Amino acid sequence: MPDTRERDRFLQFLRTRGLRVTQERLALFDEIFAQHKHIDAEELLAAMKTRGLKISRATVYRNLDLLVDCGLVRKQRLGRDRFLYEHVHGGQHHDHLVCTVCGRVVEFVSPGIVALQAEICRAHGFQASRHTLQISGLCNDCAGAQPVLQSVGAVKEGAARV
Amino acid sequence: MPDTRERDRFLQFLRTRGLRVTQERLALFDEIFAQHKHIDAEELLAAMKTRGLKISRATVYRNLDLLVDCGLVRKQRLGRDRFLYEHVHGGQHHDHLVCTVCGRVVEFVSPGIVALQAEICRAHGFQASRHTLQISGLCNDCAGAQPVLQSVGAVKEGAARV
DNA sequence: CTGAAATTTGAGACTGATTCTCAACAAAGA
DNA sequence: TCTTTGTTGAGAATCAGTCTCAAATTTCAG
DSSP, X not given: OTTHHHHHHHHHHHHHTTOOOXXXXXXXXXXXXXXXXXXXXXXXXXHHHHTTOOOOHHHHHHHHHHHHHHTSEEEEOXXXXXXXXXXXXXXXXXXXXXXXXXXXXXXXXXXXXXXXXXXXXHHTTOEEEEXXXXXXEEOHHHHHHSOTTOOTTOSOTTOOOO | OTTHHHHHHHHHHHHHTTOOOOHHHHHXXXXXXXXXXXXXHHHHHHHHHHTTOOOOHHHHHHHHHHHHHHTSEEEEOOSSSSOEEEEOOSOOOOEEEEETTTOOEEEEOOHHHHHHXXXXXXXXXXXXXXXXXXXXXXXXXXXXHSOTTOOTTOSOTTOOOO
């Protein structure tokens, strides 16, 4: 069980807040740490049902927010209408490239950008608590396959990768 | 009328697409170029009604998308649930600092970050069409006034600047 | 200027993600 | 084990944004 550290952190978080350690919370934790992609609440719910776990939609949403507060999960809109969740491992912050055709999400890390952001915050007397950088466009595959017709926003999100 | 250039561009856009120049489209154009802040569709609708203009919600949404396609308006979620729109003037791309307490939005420009983004795209064979960088945290005023208690997300968005 | 053809509009129904409500249930601790 | 109190589940509610379709408006040929 490689997620022991995170699991402990979650338990710690619950206790210090006087929250209860429920079956559902543990199951949700396990599920999202078993997933290695950006996933939305509905998919998460479905995945858990498939495994025979009983949990309701409301509980999934409620506890995802809890995991976000705890800092173990990141919640973002990556080009879609719904939120996508990803568990945070080591803690290295990364940003995203999102393909507007196939929906593929590529993560990247840029210390340079992080440094510049810090500088900007300093210049504006702004105390940053988080940031999101999202670059959307065409991924390698889709750029090759597509004609260069792209009227902005013409292609609706969420299509499967062709 | 300082927005003549943009207005012409819009008319041009409509004609080359075979779209009609309607009262509602012109009124919406005027309204959003009269606004000098990030504004959502509902506020825009209200502002127009206040001026005695008759226009429906559906039309506002439809034509905002048109203005976005035309490149004259930018549509983004800045920390809120709904989209905020801002008209694009000169064309210089900027990013945003968003205060999680008072909702204040500060714009900034960083050529350095833009350059790094381009580099990242090159490295990943990604053909970017747009990007959004949003830094959220506490603005100068709110950082001073707040106790350091901030449970993430405790303060709901949308409060006016106090 | 006039009428036909075709796009737009408006009112309200609809959608889909997310949140809320509240009675039944399950942790925690004495 | 019993009590207290936070949590869950089912479904209603919410809310931004979209869709439908008849009525209105724009275009343009005549």
